[in-house]
Amino acid sequence: MNAVEQIQNEVKQALHAAVLKTGLADEQDLPEIMLEAPKNKANGDYATNIAMQLTKLAKKPPRAIAEEILAQLDTAGTSIESVDIAGPGFMNIVLKKDYLGDVVKTVLSQGEAYGRTDTGANEKIQIEFVSANPTGDLHLGHARGASLGDALSNILDFAGYDVSREYYINDAGKQVENLARSVEARYFQQLGLDKDMPEDGYQGPDVIEIAKQLVEEHGDKFVHVSDEERYDFFRQYGLEVELGKLKQDLADFRVPFDVWFSETTLYEDGKIATALNKLRENGHVYEEDGATWFRSTDFGDDKDRVLIKNDGSYTYLTPDIAYHEDKLRRGFDTLINIWGADHHGYIPRMKAAIQALGYDRDTLEVEVAQMVQLYKDGEKFKMSKRTGKAVTLRELVELVGLDATRYFFAMRSGDSQMDFDLDLAVSKSNENPVYYAQYAHARISSILRAAGDQGFAASTEHVDLLTSEKEIELLKKIGDFPQLVGDAARLRAPHRITTYIQELAAAFHSFYNAEKVLDPENRELTEARIALITAARTTIANALKLIGVNAPERM
RNA sequence: GUCUCAGUAGCUCAGGGGAUAGAGCAACAGCCUCCUAAGCUGUAGGUCGCAGGUUCGAUUCCUGCCUGGGACGCCA
Numbered sequence: 001m002n003a004v005e006q007i008q009n010e011v012k013q014a015l016h017a018a019v020l021k022t023g024l025a026d027e028q029d030l031p032e033i034m035l036e037a038p039k040n041k042a043n044g045d046y047a048t049n050i051a052m053q054l055t056k057l058a059k060k061p062p063r064a065i066a067e068e069i070l071a072q073l074d075t076a077g078t079s080i081e082s083v084d085i086a087g088p089g090f091m092n093i094v095l096k097k098d099y100l101g102d103v104v105k106t107v108l109s110q111g112e113a114y115g116r117t118d119t120g121a122n123e124k125i126q127i128e129f130v131s132a133n134p135t136g137d138l139h140l141g142h143a144r145g146a147s148l149g150d151a152l153s154n155i156l157d158f159a160g161y162d163v164s165r166e167y168y169i170n171d172a173g174k175q176v177e178n179l180a181r182s183v184e185a186r187y188f189q190q191l192g193l194d195k196d197m198p199e200d201g202y203q204g205p206d207v208i209e210i211a212k213q214l215v216e217e218h219g220d221k222f223v224h225v226s227d228e229e230r231y232d233f234f235r236q237y238g239l240e241v242e243l244g245k246l247k248q249d250l251a252d253f254r255v256p257f258d259v260w261f262s263e264t265t266l267y268e269d270g271k272i273a274t275a276l277n278k279l280r281e282n283g284h285v286y287e288e289d290g291a292t293w294f295r296s297t298d299f300g301d302d303k304d305r306v307l308i309k310n311d312g313s314y315t316y317l318t319p320d321i322a323y324h325e326d327k328l329r330r331g332f333d334t335l336i337n338i339w340g341a342d343h344h345g346y347i348p349r350m351k352a353a354i355q356a357l358g359y360d361r362d363t364l365e366v367e368v369a370q371m372v373q374l375y376k377d378g379e380k381f382k383m384s385k386r387t388g389k390a391v392t393l394r395e396l397v398e399l400v401g402l403d404a405t406r407y408f409f410a411m412r413s414g415d416s417q418m419d420f421d422l423d424l425a426v427s428k429s430n431e432n433p434v435y436y437a438q439y440a441h442a443r444i445s446s447i448l449r450a451a452g453d454q455g456f457a458a459s460t461e462h463v464d465l466l467t468s469e470k471e472i473e474l475l476k477k478i479g480d481f482p483q484l485v486g487d488a489a490r491l492r493a494p495h496r497i498t499t500y501i502q503e504l505a506a507a508f509h510s511f512y513n514a515e516k517v518l519d520p521e522n523r524e525l526t527e528a529r530i531a532l533i534t535a536a537r538t539t540i541a542n543a544l545k546l547i548g549v550n551a552p553e554r555m
Numbered sequence: 556g557u558c559u560c561a562g563u564a565g566c567u568c569a570g571g572g573g574a575u576a577g578a579g580c581a582a583c584a585g586c587c588u589c590c591u592a593a594g595c596u597g598u599a600g601g602u603c604g605c606a607g608g609u610u611c612g613a614u615u616c617c618u619g620c621c622u623g624g625g626a627c628g629c630c631a
Contacts, residue, residue, distance in 0.1 A: 040575075049573065055611060062611080087574040088612075133631070175631060200630090291629055302558075302627070309629040316631045344559060345626035370560065371624065375567090411579090412568070415560060417624060419567060424580070428593075433579055435593045447590045454590095499569060502578070513586090513595040555593065 003102035004479040008035055008046070010078050011093060015048060021072040024058040024065060035093075037476075044084065044092030045476075051089040062089025100475040101463035104528075107478060107535035108460060114535075115542050119486040120161030126327055127153050129338035130250065131168040134242040135179045136204055138249050138393040141340050144418070145369045146393070147409035147548070149338045150255040151494035152367070154546045159489035164332070165257045167250075168323060171239055172263040173316065178202065179242065180235035186211030187234070191220050204389065210241050249393055254406065254548040266322045272314065275322035275357070276307065284356040294321075299352035299361070321353040328359050335364045336492070338414075341371050367492055369414045376422040400425045403549045407434035410498045410547035433502065434549065437540060440505035442555040444537040447517050451530050454518060458534045459527035466528055470511035474532065477507040478539045485546070494547060501543045508536050 051066035129149030181198040188195035290310035374381040541551040
């Protein structure tokens, strides 16, 4: 438990005891004491609305209740300095200032681990994201999904969950057949032979690249082999190249995965048949119009879904059900999928399937990443100049820069549609929010270098000297971090970290302009301030790391 | 038509049953003989889409409506 939580518990317990002593409520119907940090600091360090919550029970006006609680409140041995009654019945609590010194000590001793908690109690969470088909480049939407998924994974891990990150490779469906046939057509065309692209073929330059490579490595060898042999080889070859690019792009985007799960293995290991049988045994499958159906309407879906088409092949859903069963068998407590908005309607049938297999439907959580729209010069920016197609992740990063791209995606809640302002993201100026946070880190680093040169070192011995308004605000902000990570994890809300980073950086910049850190005339205060800004730097760095953004020492 | 996400400052978005609704950008006025001005300070800007309901209290929760995005295949 960190310093801030400890204080909060202490205050809550004191209030809890005081309320019981008033006799206005007993243990059973006493609501949980809520503490909030008032926006206006004139209203104390914390405020509680307990008196207002008790109006119904006590049948008295809230301010009178607050008076009674206050009369019973024993602050001895706590960090409570004073308590006021204000407004409609808030109790505003002012704390003794020295407790904040512990924040600095905690951060300095924990370092890179500051903010890490055991909130998640080692709950096993699997998080599946991106999972783009290995048939072309990752585009804008995938970039957002990758960014959200990676940040959320980092946050969950930091908050004490046991996280496994997974990418589902759709390497078995029709789209792969299409890829193979497209490669084949381009291969023949490279050799000057006539071959039509398949109807839904992949027209992109990457497929032509693959064909060129094949000709370089194998010449016209595959013109002369059997159709089957050629198909198998091209399929495998095309997949390897495309998947290799996906892995590289994601690694370059600072998005690692623990598991790359191949759809093909579901066929090879008989897991699809197993899942189908289980659904059958549980009585959720029927035959109609020559197809095999899943009665998903029994579990809240709009309509029943086809599992096996009348041509004998599976729909997309079928292996996906098997995949999710496989995940569930692996013993995760929670499965989180991050899907694009275009797959939104798919949620009820997947949850239905999980329920039909005999699991709790709420084991699966789907986080939807809403659409991203690029804007440039105030207008929608759609097409890549290079390919005329949608802008790829790689192009976006080349254009905007890695840190800015990650930061911009992390700024926004995943479930709101996003306008990505290219001009703002590209600008290397004070207009760009990403530099605001990085600059705070660089600025602190710079002071620390100067401190070293002048023979100063961080010391927590006199942190009680940190009492100015700006120092207190910075300390409080730093102290908020562990709880904030927990909130972001619980709410699956990575953007809360980014909002926090802005606030923390603001608290530092404001402090910087108000107080001079290095003062040869006052060694004790200087070394306490060095400890303070070191703690601030650590916190900024830890927070930036969660969203995949670098913390530079110089800018 | 059904489902879903959103509607908050000029723009892009946070927030969220409670006190005077926030940030960034844009606008305006100030601040570098001083640790990085990619910074700070201040001013201005809002019937929190509309109408009902629940509540001591709603911008927040519920219902309906309006507007915009997305989804509604034996596609993947």
